[in-house]
Amino acid sequence: MAPRPPGRGLTDGIRLFPYVGPPTLAEAARTQPPGTPARTRADLSAWLGARPPAEHDEPFTYTVGADGVLRLAPRRSEHVACAGGEPVGAAGEIAFVRAADGWMVDEADNLSTGYCPDPDCWTVLAAALDTIGVGRPDAFTRSVVFRRCPRCGERNVVRDGYFTCALCDADLPSEWNFA
Numbered sequence: 001m002a003p004r005p006p007g008r009g010l011t012d013g014i015r016l017f018p019y020v021g022p023p024t025l026a027e028a029a030r031t032q033p034p035g036t037p038a039r040t041r042a043d044l045s046a047w048l049g050a051r052p053p054a055e056h057d058e059p060f061t062y063t064v065g066a067d068g069v070l071r072l073a074p075r076r077s078e079h080v081a082c083a084g085g086e087p088v089g090a091a092g093e094i095a096f097v098r099a100a101d102g103w104m105v106d107e108a109d110n111l112s113t114g115y116c117p118d119p120d121c122w123t124v125l126a127a128a129l130d131t132i133g134v135g136r137p138d139a140f141t142r143s144v145v146f147r148r149c150p151r152c153g154e155r156n157v158v159r160d161g162y163f164t165c166a167l168c169d170a171d172l173p174s175e176w177n178f179a
């Protein structure tokens with residue numbers, strides 16, 4: 001098999017979202033362990049099986065890196081820590097339920113105020129889950145719309161289609177604008 005040309009890989013074309021949260025959190029994340037990679041069903045089962053039962057009551061923190069690999073961390077872990085400080089292809093919260101043959105995804109969203117990823121990052125998460133071979137929904141069970149306020153810089157979650165900054169009342173743009 002011919003070697004792959006430099007810079008070309010299976011995950012070329014992943015749209016990456018840089019960290020846009022408070023620098024203090026990114027700094028603190030340097031001392032925290034990155035998320036656990038789940039490349040296979042065995043990886044996933046091992047990690048989920050090792051969670052204390054109480055942790056299963058809440059969704060977990062996930063990121064998908066430029067390598068297309070799903071990484072998992074307990075809830076309330078910062079996404080920037082989970083991702084090892086790197087840009088992400090997708091980030092949010094994910095919940096699993098037991099299925100006949102292991103686990104399947106029950107809920108997933110793109111709720112990461114550190115990365116504010118566009119909901120179209122679903123395709124990246126879906127690809128990572130399909131690589132593992134775990135059952136999943138057809139779309140995010142909750143999609144979060146993030147916009148940066150062009151006036152004051154606040155990171156906003158747009159609720160009910162109301163494109164107005166929660167802090168200064170400025171209009172928010174219709175397109176994702178963290179890049």
Ligand SMILES: [Zn+2]
Binds near residue numbers: 151153165166
């Ligand atoms: Zn504002």
